[in-house]
Amino acid sequence: MSINDRYFMLCYTERIHEFAKIDEYKKWTVGTARTKYKTLDEFYQTELEINQKELIHLRTDFKRFNDLYSRYFNEQRKELFEKPKPFLEWYDKQKESCNYCGITQSELHTIVKLRDGKLTLNKKTKRSKGTLEIEKLNANLGYTFKNCVLSCPFCNNAKSNLISEDGWRAFFVPAMKEYFNSILNNDSK
Structure with a gap:
């Protein structure tokens, strides 16, 4: 070894x-x-x-892997982190943007700044930093490279296990993009 x-x-x-x-x-x-x-x-x-x-x-x-491990590891996602190289390859394919609406990590950080340092409106700490999250495409399957994507907290939270990937893309993604554009253009918070 x-x-x-x-x-x-x-x-x-x-x-x-x-x-x-x-x-x-x-x-x-x-x-x-x-x-x-x-x-x-x-x-x-x-x-x-x-x-x-x-x-x-x-x-x-190991710094880059360690940073991502610190951000994303939990027992449910253990399989994704079994080896650094496959995880980093999967992560790089995500392009640091939401798989659904396309918002980037940088744009999420801008929203956090516009909202006085918190992503959430109620100032609770969960998701407060506006970090992209690991989302299961199919809630009935496990955390595997084929079933996981990066998702913004908005899409991940709203889609949850209530709406299929296709349903989310067809009915909600256009509205999410419009909502983000309004925030980023400082039309609303």
Whole structure:
């Protein structure tokens, strides 16, 4: 197994980001890792048999995947994150825009700015940053590359599991585009 594969396994499969996870991974008594290692970096260097500079280089190689993993990973979507390369290839095909209405990540951020720092009208934190979301095309199927797309929070929330993809595109996407244009042109909030 390559160092990259071993790093991926420790960081993303085993999710070792705290000493307790090291104890669990090594099957040690709780608290052992904290006495054995001064830092998590020391654990990674020892386990991977690399130095600090090599560890920094590994983290740099994984930075883009890590950013997307931090933004999108949850247990339901676990299958999408099994390997970095296929996930990044899938993500790049999404073009950082909503699969339905076409609004871009940049335009969503503009809406957040126009709404005084929140995407939502009621100032609740969920979806407040205006980040594109991973949406299942068919709600009855799992989170797979063939069944998932990026979607804006508006389309994802409104379509939910209530409206088919075809129905959403035919009846609601034109109205969503008109709505976004009115916000972006500062006609309404």
